[in-house]
Amino acid sequence: MKHYIKTMISVMLITMMSAVAKADNIKISELNWQSGSMIAYIDSFIIKHGYGHDTEIVPGGIDATIESMLATGSPNIVGEMWISSLGDNALTALDNGSLVLTTDGVIQGAGEGWFISKDIAEKHGLNTIEDVLARPDLFPHPEDSSKGALVTCPEGWTCKQKNLNLFKAFDMEAKGWKILEPGSGTGLNAHWEGSVTKGIGAFGYYWTPTSFVGRLNLVGPLSSEVGFAGEDNWLKCISLKDEMCDNPQPTQWPSSKTGTIITPGVDQAVVDYVSKRTFSGSLITNTLVWIEDNQATAEDSALYFLNTHPEIWTKWVTPKAAKKVKASLK
Amino acid sequence: MNFPSLDRDTITSFKKSIDSGFREFASNWGEWFTELLSPILWLLIHFEKLLIATPWYIFLSIISLLLWKATQNWKLILGFLISFILIGLVGMWDDTMRTLAIVLVSTLVCIVIGIPVGILMAKNNLAHKIILPILDLMQTIPQFVYLIPVVMLFGLGKIPGLIAISVYAIPPVIRFTNIGLREVDKNLKETAQALGLKRFHILRLVELSLARNVILGGVNQTVMMALAMVVIASMIGVRGLGAQVMQSIGNGYLGLGVISGLSIVALAIIMDRAIQSYNKRYDKWRDYK
Numbered sequence: 001m002k003h004y005i006k007t008m009i010s011v012m013l014i015t016m017m018s019a020v021a022k023a024d025n026i027k028i029s030e031l032n033w034q035s036g037s038m039i040a041y042i043d044s045f046i047i048k049h050g051y052g053h054d055t056e057i058v059p060g061g062i063d064a065t066i067e068s069m070l071a072t073g074s075p076n077i078v079g080e081m082w083i084s085s086l087g088d089n090a091l092t093a094l095d096n097g098s099l100v101l102t103t104d105g106v107i108q109g110a111g112e113g114w115f116i117s118k119d120i121a122e123k124h125g126l127n128t129i130e131d132v133l134a135r136p137d138l139f140p141h142p143e144d145s146s147k148g149a150l151v152t153c154p155e156g157w158t159c160k161q162k163n164l165n166l167f168k169a170f171d172m173e174a175k176g177w178k179i180l181e182p183g184s185g186t187g188l189n190a191h192w193e194g195s196v197t198k199g200i201g202a203f204g205y206y207w208t209p210t211s212f213v214g215r216l217n218l219v220g221p222l223s224s225e226v227g228f229a230g231e232d233n234w235l236k237c238i239s240l241k242d243e244m245c246d247n248p249q250p251t252q253w254p255s256s257k258t259g260t261i262i263t264p265g266v267d268q269a270v271v272d273y274v275s276k277r278t279f280s281g282s283l284i285t286n287t288l289v290w291i292e293d294n295q296a297t298a299e300d301s302a303l304y305f306l307n308t309h310p311e312i313w314t315k316w317v318t319p320k321a322a323k324k325v326k327a328s329l330k
Numbered sequence: 331m332n333f334p335s336l337d338r339d340t341i342t343s344f345k346k347s348i349d350s351g352f353r354e355f356a357s358n359w360g361e362w363f364t365e366l367l368s369p370i371l372w373l374l375i376h377f378e379k380l381l382i383a384t385p386w387y388i389f390l391s392i393i394s395l396l397l398w399k400a401t402q403n404w405k406l407i408l409g410f411l412i413s414f415i416l417i418g419l420v421g422m423w424d425d426t427m428r429t430l431a432i433v434l435v436s437t438l439v440c441i442v443i444g445i446p447v448g449i450l451m452a453k454n455n456l457a458h459k460i461i462l463p464i465l466d467l468m469q470t471i472p473q474f475v476y477l478i479p480v481v482m483l484f485g486l487g488k489i490p491g492l493i494a495i496s497v498y499a500i501p502p503v504i505r506f507t508n509i510g511l512r513e514v515d516k517n518l519k520e521t522a523q524a525l526g527l528k529r530f531h532i533l534r535l536v537e538l539s540l541a542r543n544v545i546l547g548g549v550n551q552t553v554m555m556a557l558a559m560v561v562i563a564s565m566i567g568v569r570g571l572g573a574q575v576m577q578s579i580g581n582g583y584l585g586l587g588v589i590s591g592l593s594i595v596a597l598a599i600i601m602d603r604a605i606q607s608y609n610k611r612y613d614k615w616r617d618y619k
Contacts, residue, residue: 013357026528047375061580063580063581063582064582067582126452142364142484142486142487142489143371143375143484143487143488144375151486154580155573155576155577155580155581156470156576156577156579156580156581157580180486180487181486181567181569181573182486182566182567183486183564183565183566183567183568183573183576184479184566184576185473186481186565186566187477187481187486187566187567188564189478190478190479190481190482190486190566191481191485191486191567193353193478193482194360194482194483194485195483195485197353197356197357197360197482198356198360198361199357200485227514261598272432293346294342295342295345295346299600310331
């Protein structure tokens, strides 16, 4: 009996202690692409060692993460969120303060859009979206080689809708094009990788800065002769579900804003750090190439960055935090 | 104490050499492989088109008729009709046809390759020793490991999907063929030999006939595993119910997930019961309880 009471008390104590720890626990969303997950690990390391909070990495896609932040208030920090890919309820939440946009331009010069491989672009003088659309024969669809293939975004990525709507806007079906769905991020990468290695033309969605674009020599996002056809067209039609976008106008992809989104109530010191944390596009690309060359994990890459670029990250944090982070890097 | 592993650079260069080796292979042979499998791609595309183009009532009648011929089990047919009508009502008809097409063609590929390999395993102990660990590998290696190389070789879509499905689904048919043949009574084989049958005839008339219900059990497992792989295959651009499941996961649509998931289940149960019931009907003498 005594033994039981002892165990019970210790179990209760442990539960209480972990509850206390939890209150101080900052959950960081690890988005499922290279720079997204690297930034998550950088945040985690700095917040944990510099500011003394327990951190937890929560993997997830954009939409699922935002939904979860709105519904449960967790994860607390999403490092590299692409503002253009936010849905309506996320934007409303930013307006009414249930979510906070801290950093504007986490990655400078980031952009998503349509890419092609450099070889094909140079060989056939394809510079704009219109140039490419005139030549479906150079980008054969694997299941119907008489059609050109537009590789879209995988399911669950908000850019999927934009691809479908732009497909309509540019009247691509009539021009001899067909959608090619990659199914997943893995599928999308493998498709680009395979096409470029085999020297087959590929045209479709990707984004920069990524080591991938550098390594495979992709050019893009391609511009369009019509330029950017206005916010109204983009936000009120192209970005919506295709049944809500009856009359999409052709347009090029807007250059993307990236931001860090947090839930309210995160420690102010951490917020200060996060709002200063920005990367130049070339810095990210270089780090990403290093990741690929070394087949590094996201955690490796975060440590690599922290070790090689103290001149950059020490400006983000207080001198005291910088000292602590430096000490734990050793 | 840490395990004395090779130093980081060695491991990295090893991993990179696999990468660049495979890239080279893909750039030299990718086209060739794609060309080689183009008849299967043709079959897949046209079978899918046929299934989708067939009006639903004709599809339901033809399959009911086939099921009746094969099983004479009216409960099964009733179950089939009800579940397919439900599938149609919730708007999953076309996707179910797409899934059915790729699952059936994959199963066909598995049978055409798997049964001869199973026979080889049963007849040749060396082959048995070599193939067994390969089957273990195929069943346990995480599918994501071979999804990327398959897409690099064949591009996105049906063919890489079919390969991913077949790699995962072929082991049961091979294993069961092997076991079925090995379990055939030696005395019966000797009798057949005494009656003057040639080896090929013994195989066809005696061994394969007697092992048939075991082999069909393997085919059944293959179909089930092919269906289970449909969701993974949708990650490399295979359309159908799997893609619906992926979409619902990606977007957090619970309803769509349940509907498309249950459609896969319905497909699986019907195919499973159909094969079992066919098996029972033709092997009545085995005295099923």
